[in-house]
Amino acid sequence: MARALPRPRSPLAAVRRWYEEEMSWPTTGTEPVELLVGPRFDVLEMPADAGRAVLRRLPHTGPVALLRPGRDGNRRFDRPKLLMLIAAGGAEELPEILEWLEWGALAPDLGARGPGERMPAPAVPPYSSAAWAPSSRGFGAREAAGWLRPPRPGRAAENSLPATGIRAGTGDVGGAPDLIRLVSAAATECHRARLLRARNAQSDRADGDQPLAFSNASRMSAGTRPRSLTL
Template sequence: MAGTRPAVTADLATIPLPRRPLDPSDQVRQWYENELGWPVVPGPPGLPVCLRAGVRFDVLDVPAEAGRAALRHLRHDSPVAVHGDRMRLLVAAGSAPEVPGVLDWLEWGTLPLDLTALGEGDLVQAPLPPDRGTVMAVRPPDGPQGAAHGPRGLVPHGVGRPPGCGVVRPLRPGRPDAVQGAAVWLRPPEPGGEADASLPTLSALGGGGGAPDLVRVLDTVATHCHRLRLRRGCARPSTCP
């Protein structure tokens, strides 16, 4: 009969449903877990994945200017992330508890340095993998500078910054969660576990074999943190006659 729809003879139960693309957070999580073997946890509402410090690495959170000065003490494959005017230097797991003692030994311990060591119990928001986010490149000292280029000497390289690649300060119990902007890799970690051998460490922690010296990194960072603090203080007329 005209207008009659043909009968459906196929078993609809055997027809697979269209596969949904992975959620962006799942893609980020799989990259960190499968490619790097780094433990991750779900981020706060509205944010993607957080990395758990103290397992595969600890973190030195420092002003970008101080961190940039310390890059010469790191291997070219030492992972480093940039977040606004802050830099996160990844160091060997177990280093964070040693930082106050090393700073005391270097005679920096009594000064209010803008330096935070993150270790066991701390979470940091994961920058997007380098093939999905923005990778930063170091601009030569004589290159253009300005607010459009982010922290002085750091220039976005590659694709634009996608939404959702925010980073938060360390998430501690009782501290309200707040988005602080976007984090990107300056030196992204290499898959396959090679990143562990490139992290700054102390010889007492089993370092060696070409790993960067954490003491040198801390001394350089502390020196430039102190200089930055002095410059900021002298910028106030009441504190610098």
């Protein structure tokens, strides 16, 4: 007969326990709880406006979290970010993929977190069947992050993450897209969002009467970058 596990004493302890026991994802011993990046997954990081556009283009991406403005470790940021979980090792591949896609420095807002880094642990998804899992009500108001596309417990959580090579998928029939396709979409949307923010900022300064002048590089927007936009 299985022995009932003791109930964690606090919501934070319950969050840590869910990730460690249900997901087998290592966490920090700090408060608030953070997930260790690298052992099980890496993270693709981008502004939320660009990330939401990626989610509309790719209906199956694997788990995605929204990071609210504030402080994340030693960094402070004013705009929300999207954190997309990718297969372990993907962060190391990102610079090479961007160069191959001919994006290079054109997508400065697209980054990655790999081994040795961490991310805030979002609240336990509401579908959790663990009797000791905390309710999201009353716990998520001050959270640094929340799931937009939550993970599912079990080994499939890692197997469904965007990757390259034999594990790569298409993202069209329930599986996550290959990492190259995801990076291509993310770089495109990061560039579009940056141009739109710059255009809106200049329009505000000029009361909407003066068009924004772009460099040759920044003019590579939708429809003019055939290689990246067709992957």
